[in-house]
Amino acid sequence: xxxxxxxxxREGYGEELLELGKKYENIVVLDADxxxxxxxxxxxxxxPHRFFDLGCAEQNEMSIAAGLASTGKVVFAxxxxxxxxxRALDQIRNMIAYPQLNVKIAASNAGISIGKxxxxxxxxxxxxxxxxxxxxxVISPADAEEARTLVRLSYQYSGPVYIRxxxxxxxxxxxKKDECQIGRGVVLRKGQDVSIFATGHLVFExxxxxxxxxxxxxxxxxxxxxxxxxxxxxLIINFAKKTHAIVTAEEHNIIGGLGSAVAEVLVENYxxxxxxxxxxxxxxxxxxxxxxxxxxxxxxxxxxxxxxxxIDEK
Amino acid sequence: MKKINYNNGRRLESxxxxxxxxxxxxxxxxxxxxxxxxxxxxxxxxxxVLLFYKIMRRKPxxxxxxxxxxxxxxxxxSCPPIYAILADQGYFSESELWHLREEGYIxxxxxxxxxxxxxxxxxxxxxxxxxAGIGMALNAKIxxxxxxxxxxxxxxxCQEGQIxxxxxxxxxxRLDNLVVILxxxxxxxxxxxxxxxxxxxxxDKWKAFNWEVYVVNGHDFVELEKAFTKCIGxxxxxxxxxxxxxxxxxxxxxxxxxxxxHSNLISPNEFKKAMSDLES
Numbered sequence: 001x002x003x004x005x006x007x008x009x010r011e012g013y014g015e016e017l018l019e020l021g022k023k024y025e026n027i028v029v030l031d032a033d034x035x036x037x038x039x040x041x042x043x044x045x046x047x048p049h050r051f052f053d054l055g056c057a058e059q060n061e062m063s064i065a066a067g068l069a070s071t072g073k074v075v076f077a078x079x080x081x082x083x084x085x086x087r088a089l090d091q092i093r094n095m096i097a098y099p100q101l102n103v104k105i106a107a108s109n110a111g112i113s114i115g116k117x118x119x120x121x122x123x124x125x126x127x128x129x130x131x132x133x134x135x136x137x138v139i140s141p142a143d144a145e146e147a148r149t150l151v152r153l154s155y156q157y158s159g160p161v162y163i164r165x166x167x168x169x170x171x172x173x174x175x176k177k178d179e180c181q182i183g184r185g186v187v188l189r190k191g192q193d194v195s196i197f198a199t200g201h202l203v204f205e206x207x208x209x210x211x212x213x214x215x216x217x218x219x220x221x222x223x224x225x226x227x228x229x230x231x232x233x234x235l236i237i238n239f240a241k242k243t244h245a246i247v248t249a250e251e252h253n254i255i256g257g258l259g260s261a262v263a264e265v266l267v268e269n270y271x272x273x274x275x276x277x278x279x280x281x282x283x284x285x286x287x288x289x290x291x292x293x294x295x296x297x298x299x300x301x302x303x304x305x306x307x308x309x310x311i312d313e314k
Numbered sequence: 315m316k317k318i319n320y321n322n323g324r325r326l327e328s329x330x331x332x333x334x335x336x337x338x339x340x341x342x343x344x345x346x347x348x349x350x351x352x353x354x355x356x357x358x359x360x361x362x363v364l365l366f367y368k369i370m371r372r373k374p375x376x377x378x379x380x381x382x383x384x385x386x387x388x389x390x391x392s393c394p395p396i397y398a399i400l401a402d403q404g405y406f407s408e409s410e411l412w413h414l415r416e417e418g419y420i421x422x423x424x425x426x427x428x429x430x431x432x433x434x435x436x437x438x439x440x441x442x443x444x445x446a447g448i449g450m451a452l453n454a455k456i457x458x459x460x461x462x463x464x465x466x467x468x469x470x471x472c473q474e475g476q477i478x479x480x481x482x483x484x485x486x487x488r489l490d491n492l493v494v495i496l497x498x499x500x501x502x503x504x505x506x507x508x509x510x511x512x513x514x515x516x517x518d519k520w521k522a523f524n525w526e527v528y529v530v531n532g533h534d535f536v537e538l539e540k541a542f543t544k545c546i547g548x549x550x551x552x553x554x555x556x557x558x559x560x561x562x563x564x565x566x567x568x569x570x571x572x573x574x575x576h577s578n579l580i581s582p583n584e585f586k587k588a589m590s591d592l593e594s
Contacts, residue, residue, distance in 0.1 A: 028456070050456060052487070060479035063442040067449020070427065070435055072380070073456075090439050091476075095446060099427050099436040 006169035010108040012147030013165050014039025017076060020155050021047050027155070028068050030054060030077040032061045038078035038108045058088040065103045066095035074102050074155060081107040081123030081164055085130060096160050097135045104154045108165040111251030112279065112296060113201060115289035124279045128256025130162040131229050137182060138229040140164040142203035146174040146226060153182050166201050168289050173204050174224070185232040191219030194307045195239035195246050199225045199258045202249040202277070202298060209303035220307060228261055236265045245310040246274040249303050254278035273313035275306035329535050333363045334592060337565045339398040339411060341588045345580045347414040353562040353575040354392040357499045358466060360533045361558055365464055366399045369542050374404040377431040383461050384450040386435045388443020389468035389497065390424040397421050405432035441474025443467060444494055448484055451492040462546060465494045470502030472513045478523070484553040485524035492553040493545045497532065499562040503576050517557060525555045532558030567591050
């Protein structure tokens with residue numbers, strides 16, 4: 001079922017990158033033989049002299065990014081989330097994060113919704129990994145429009161950024177009227193019974209869940225956490241105080257990602273009943289992305305079940 | 315700040331004297347810190363002295379001068395002699411040398427571009443320096459700048475796969491402004507490179523990756539300088555590598571060519587003997 005209003009998050013990246021390239025000559029873009037997938041080809045076709053495809057060599061790519069950034073260039077280095085967060089992690093940590101070089105690691109194909117390529121290409125641990133490295137800002141846009149804004153803000157922000165981009169066409173949930181700032185969550189819906197903190201594709205699922213809960217007489221707040229690090233602590237504590245029941249939702253392992261980040265804030269400041277919706281520490285499999293999301297329990301229905309449980313525990 | 319004559323004024327004798335001074339300071343630093351890598355540090359002193367006092371165009375009073383020649387110590391653990399050179403040239407106070415690896419001071423165990431003026435890239439995890447150098451060389455191409463980028467790698471380091479990713483990329487992108495120097499001393503940590511994981515035939519490998527290869531005695535200033543001149547002045551579009559045959563621990567008799575002196579602690583007696591070797 002395709003919806004004309006649906007657009008993949010990675011497309012938002014590709015479009016904004018081109019626009020930024022037109023404005024700013026100091027942008028250089030790197031890829032590792034995935035330019036069509038990551039959408040950096042849009043920039044490549046316009047600015048071939050500022051684009052370098054390093055082929056199947058992600059470690060080389062990330063260290064080259066560091067070298068370029070050391071000369072004053074702002075580098076966008078793209079590949080898949082699995083390869084950025086694991087294969088090239090040493091390079092990112094030691095040459096980009098530690099010296100705080102101005103490299104934006106814009107990685108696409110996040111989560112299991114990428115579907116048929118299967119487990120080796122499905123990143124379910126990248127948020128956990130990137131979160132645990134000092135000096136890296138971790139961003140996970142909810143839709144293509146928000147991706148455009150956050151990519152633009154990332155360019156203006158000085159320092160290492162990891163941007164996690166979805167592959168498949170996805171509904172637009174963000175509102176152009178809402179202010180978008182790195183480090184600030186966006187309140188999409190207010191309700192007093194439970195707060196759902198979601199990121200990436202699961203922001204849409206959270207809104208669907210909230211609409212269905214409303215029909216049962218339960219009112220949910222829905223907050224889009226597009227910046228996992230630094231996380232909007234005061235917003236989280238605020239909604240914990242208002243609703244006393246939290247659900248987190250992410251297309252990522254329940255270990256180490258958004259759920260863990262929110263739990264860390266709550267436990268130290270305002271512990272309340274909380275449930276994490278995410279991949280339950282298993283590898284998925286090949287299959288249609290949306291079917292996988294249902295099978296591995298990261299759709300609206302699962303968020304609703306979790307919401308009812310934490311409301312009961314209040 | 316000291317006034318440095320870093321163009322062609324240096325005579326051979328003064329380069330040799332400088333190299334001895336740097337070796338002495340290197341041993342003093344590592345002994346004082348009771349931590350560090352004497353063998354690999356001593357091996358590259360002559361190469362470093364030639365680069366920093368004669369070949370490279372840099373400005374100690376302006377360490378971030380955008381048109382400076384870039385230098386990356388990919389085998390970052392051999393940093394003490396670089397620190398000694400940078401202090402001597404005025405990038406920071408010489409007093410820092412006596413606080414190598416000490417909490418609260420600037421000289422880290424491996425090169426740190428944020429803490430130490432004059433260091434162009436943070437290194438330490440092996441195999442990454444040529445890639446960083448490629449980034450610097452690419453910037454020169456994009457902006458039509460004439461600066462050169464120099465990278466020193468180790469022979470054990472050639473076992474890292476990323477070295478070969480970088481080797482492919484540098485020739486693919488025709489980076490004629492990139493010069494790599496291989497500290498070919500034959501030893502690593504667990505034994506000789508021949509025993510652990512042979513990298514030979516190393517010359518053939520670099521040629522096969524489309525690099526222009528030079529082989530020199532890494533302790534002979536005349537041979538080194540001839541090679542650098544060819545690397546910098548040539549017409550080819552290939553990146554260049556100078557395979558510098560060196561002796562690990564060069565200059566200190568009991569350290570020369572000994573595996574254990576990769577990172578052995580120096581005792582007070584050994585320190586006395588080392589100073590006696592170097593000062594004679």
